[in-house]
Amino acid sequence: MNKEYQFIDVSLHGSVGVVALNRPKVLNAINRPMVTEIVTVIEEFDRNEQVKVIVLCGNGRAFAAGADIDEMAEANAIELELLNQFTEWDRIAWVKKPIIGAVQGFALGGGFELALCCDILFAAHDAEFGFPEISLGVMPGAGGTQRLTKLMGKSKAMEWLLTGDRMSANEALHYGVINRVIAKELLLEETMKFANKIAKQAPLSLRLIKESVLKAVDYSLYEGMQYERKNFYLLFASKDQKEGMQAFIEKRKPNFEGE
Numbered sequence: 001m002n003k004e005y006q007f008i009d010v011s012l013h014g015s016v017g018v019v020a021l022n023r024p025k026v027l028n029a030i031n032r033p034m035v036t037e038i039v040t041v042i043e044e045f046d047r048n049e050q051v052k053v054i055v056l057c058g059n060g061r062a063f064a065a066g067a068d069i070d071e072m073a074e075a076n077a078i079e080l081e082l083l084n085q086f087t088e089w090d091r092i093a094w095v096k097k098p099i100i101g102a103v104q105g106f107a108l109g110g111g112f113e114l115a116l117c118c119d120i121l122f123a124a125h126d127a128e129f130g131f132p133e134i135s136l137g138v139m140p141g142a143g144g145t146q147r148l149t150k151l152m153g154k155s156k157a158m159e160w161l162l163t164g165d166r167m168s169a170n171e172a173l174h175y176g177v178i179n180r181v182i183a184k185e186l187l188l189e190e191t192m193k194f195a196n197k198i199a200k201q202a203p204l205s206l207r208l209i210k211e212s213v214l215k216a217v218d219y220s221l222y223e224g225m226q227y228e229r230k231n232f233y234l235l236f237a238s239k240d241q242k243e244g245m246q247a248f249i250e251k252r253k254p255n256f257e258g259e
């Protein structure tokens with residue numbers, strides 16, 4: 001990765017691509033060019049054959065304290081409609097490879113919404129999640145009301161969204177919003193360990209399992225199972241299915257190639 005980015009750090013560690021939000025002085029407040037950079041790089045990683053898993057994290061003491069309020073303060077509705085920046089944001093949801101989020105410190109507003117775009121979330125003990133939009137006289141607009149509700153159910157989501165209160169890492173774990181709480185100093189190390197572990201799995205299986213799980217959120221059980229079945233059949237067209245099963249029979253480790 002030799003391109004220079006202004007608001008993010010990008011690195012490649014074997015088969016794990018890492019995007020670190022990098023405006024630590026303003027707690028990684030997400031401005032518009034940062035959204036463009038994040039989406040550009042995640043999509044590049046998604047197309048890069050070497051990359052199997054993507055990790056998203058923040059430099060400094062926060063994951064991200066929300067969208068950049070200085071940038072938003074004077075915005076008007078028509079300007080936002082014409083900017084149409086949510087189409088760019090929505091492309092994160094189309095990424096095929098697993099995205100693992102590592103959250104330390106604040107994940108607020110748009111920062112929480114970005115974390116909720118991840119497939120797996122690890123958080124440090126000091127992580128705080130919340131939607132402070134209500135105290136700014138606005139509301140979440142990048143998926144927060146929808147994704148939080150699908151994860152924790154209507155009543156609890158309503159409470160967090162209407163109060164704007166901050167959820168601790170342990171509360172987020174309790175409500176099924178995140179996967180693990182980890183000591184702060186080990187957060188990145190443990191996240192990378194996990195990313196490397198799943199990066200060794202058959203790439204096409206990773207891809208189609210992610211796609212099928214996401215369908216479970218939107219589809220009825222019947223529709224979801226039809227979708228799952230098509231993906232199941234599809235994997236029998238792959239070389240990796242032959243290799244995986246042959247390796248089992250020959251009592252050796254499979255050598256997956258993503259084909």
Ligand code: DAK
Nearest residue numbers: 025026027029065066067068069070085089109110132142
């Ligand atoms: N925007 C701009 N600057 C921010 C910021 C933010 N969201 N959050 C923090 N900063 C800046 C502070 O102004 C401060 O800058 P200096 O004064 O040092 O120049 C620096 O970061 C450190 O912050 P604090 O001094 O406030 O640090 P504390 O530890 O005392 O407090 C805090 C941390 C996170 C509790 C506090 O900074 C805070 O309340 N921050 C604002 C949280 C918030 O309301 N976030 C915005 C929610 S609205 C979209 C996608 C998403 C969204 C919109 C559009 N599209 C794709 C179109 C989302 C909207 C939102 O997120």
